[in-house]
Amino acid sequence: MVRATFAGFSTALSALQANQKRLDIVGQNLSNMNTAGYTRQQLETSSLNYTKPIAHYMNGSEIAVGFGVHMDKVSQIRDPYLDAQYRTQMKKAGYAESMQTSLDVLSRPFDESNIDGIRTAIDDIQAVLTDMQDLDKFHDTVFESDLRSRMNELTNLLNDAARQIESAEKSEFSKLDGKGTSENGAVDTVNQILQQIGDLNRQIKQNQILGQQSLELQDERNNLLDTLSSYIPIEVSYFKDSDHDGVKLGA
Structure with a gap:
């Protein structure tokens, strides 16, 4: 030929x-x-x-x-295995960060390293009680008044700590539902991310049907998946059928 x-x-x-x-x-x-x-x-x-x-x-x-x-x-x-490992670590990092923030808030009422707190008040009460072991001072009104004053100080510190703990609890719940803040809670954020991923899935599918690669849209979707993995544990699978295009979810 x-x-x-x-x-x-x-x-x-x-x-x-x-x-x-x-x-x-x-x-x-x-x-x-x-x-x-x-x-x-x-x-x-x-x-x-x-x-x-x-x-x-x-x-x-x-x-x-x-x-x-x-x-x-x-x-x-892009390596799907590395994506899965990264998102697993994102989940752990997100959990650790949230836990550390919560513990930092809870540590303030009981921080004995920077201020004279509850431990000092208890030591003062113990010192007064030790002095009152002397029979001559047991019925002394001065020591009784001092003991009452020390007990009031401890009570006030405990009440203040309780209020701060309640405030920290409300703050943690507000992070979930967003109540009392100007920002969306974690629940709303997760729902918005899921909705955006569903919209991107449909757009990517439509573009691919028309012969367009839509690589930048896939990058945007991967970004959202990475962000979502810091909130909740996720597993990512890819399907090419109408049951997974997110239409029913968005309806």
Whole structure:
């Protein structure tokens, strides 16, 4: 079989176009190296060869030689295993941060390192009681008044600590429902993230049906999934059917 006159030029042209596209993708990756949530991209290619039906009518003794390179698609360089590990650590970090914030608030009423608190008041009461062990001082009104004063101080400190604990409890609940604050609670935030992920799923699916990769939309979805993992434990699976497009959820 005699090859077409410009077949070699077509092969070279496909190589130039593929490498130009690779350079474009490298530039895109470099320009977005500091973009939050951006995932590196790569060009997937395959060899152009005798894949057309006409190949069945060719001489079987001919050695099949390809006609260059075909640009299949641009994909993301992303490892699902690393994503799962990262989101697991995000869950642990989010839990630890929330717990540390709560404990910091609770530690204020009982902080004995910076202020004279409950421990000092108890020591003062013990000192007065020790003095009153002397029978001559047992019925002394001065010591009785001092003991009453010390007990009042301890009672006031305990009442103040109780009020701060109640305030800390209300603050923790407000973080969940957002009541009494100008910001959304964690429940509303999680619901909003889930709604945004559902909207992105439908948009990505529609674009892919039309032949668009929507890699940036996938980056945005991954960003939301990472944020969601800091609130609740999640497992991410990908489906390609109408039962998982989020339409029923958004209805």
